[in-house]
Amino acid sequence: MSTVEVKSTRLAGGSLMPYAEAGSPEGAPVVFVHGLGDSWWTFEPLLRQLPATLHAYAPTQRGHGDADRPAEGYRPEDFARDLLQFLDAVGIGRAVLVGASSGGVAARMVAGSHPDRVAGLVLMGVPAALDDKPGAASLWESVQALRDPVPRPFVEDFLSGMVSRPVGRGFMATMTEEGLKLPAYVWQETVRGLLETDLAATLRGILVPTLVLWGDEDPYLPRADQQRILDTIFGSTLVVHEGSGHVLYWEQPERVVQDIAGFAGRVLPRAGAEGDGDGGARASG
Known part of the structure; x- marks a missing residue:
């Protein structure tokens, strides 16, 4: 089991960004990007399962968890800018970005605008768009x-629909406490930023290898939504986790880590072939 260290760094813009780090220093760099209401803790089940081929970082975004809470700057492009500054701050030249839920929007914006910094992109339960989702309204x-x-x-209501299988009570209690750390304006401005952004446009122009992970019991994202990602990002691949919900990485962390490790081993060959399984039904875009 991998050891998780909690650290912090100061971004070029001045904000303090906490982050968790796990895995082997010699492993391929993988940066996890969380979504609305979360913090680095959302990836704790994955970080504990890391193979030696990976070196993972999981920053906590502005306004969330124990990060600084500026009065403004909660649009997807602001989170994307912070992500780039984080790569610089911790000395990562090129990494695999793993975006979860709405965090995948910032991750794909960086992949599209700075492909030299992104070896590959993994999107876990990430919406193609929100303007067609009644749940977003x-x-x-x-x-x-x-x-x-x-x-x-x-x-508690926000978290209740995220999973289709039981997860540990202690972990859900932690995620509830993390969600309570967000002031009301952070919830409001982050959702406003997502809804006012043309999310479909952020899918265009991505040329890096892309892996899409999706649970077929996701109540928010239908298969057609994920197909839109496959149709837009050339060469992207879908791995379906049968029976999993929106946060499939809480429900089946071992399988998700295998997916990520196998993908990282292909796009960053120095990670080696260990953990090269993809663990799910596969379809290509």
């Missing part, structure tokens, strides 16, 4: 009504 209505302190039932 419902979430916007809910966050608009938030006031500080953010009510615990709101966060």
Whole structure:
């Protein structure tokens, strides 16, 4: 089992960004990017399972967890800018980016605009678009009504539909506490930024190898949404995790780590062939 160290770095813009680090220093660099309401903790089940072929970093984005909470700057392009500054701050020249849920938007923006920094892109439960999702409109209505302190039932309801299989109570309690760290305005401005951004446009122009991971019990993202990613990103590949929900990496971390390790071994060959399984049904775009 891999040891997880929690560190922090100061970005060029001045913000403090905590991050978790795990795996072998000699392994291929993999940077995990979390979504709305999360922190580096969302990847803890994956970080504990890392093979020696990977060296993982999981930053906590602005406004989330224990990161700084500036008054503004919560659009996808702001998170993408922070991600690039994080790569610079910790000395990563080129990495595999693994974006989860809405965090995949920032990750794919970096992949599209700075392909020299991205060896490969993994999208885990990431929407192609939100303008066609009734759930996104419902979430916007809910966050608009938030006031500080953010009510615990709101966060619990937000998390309740994420999984289709039971996960540990202790882990879910941790994720609830992490969600409660976000002030109301961070919830509001992050959702506003996602809804006001043309997410479909952020899929265009991505030329790096791309792996799409999706749970077929995801209540928010239908297969057609993921197909839109495959149709837009040339050569992208889909791995379906049968029976998994939106955060498939909570439900089946061992399989997801195998997917990522195998992909990293192909796009960054120095990672070696260990852990080269993809563990799921496969379809190509």
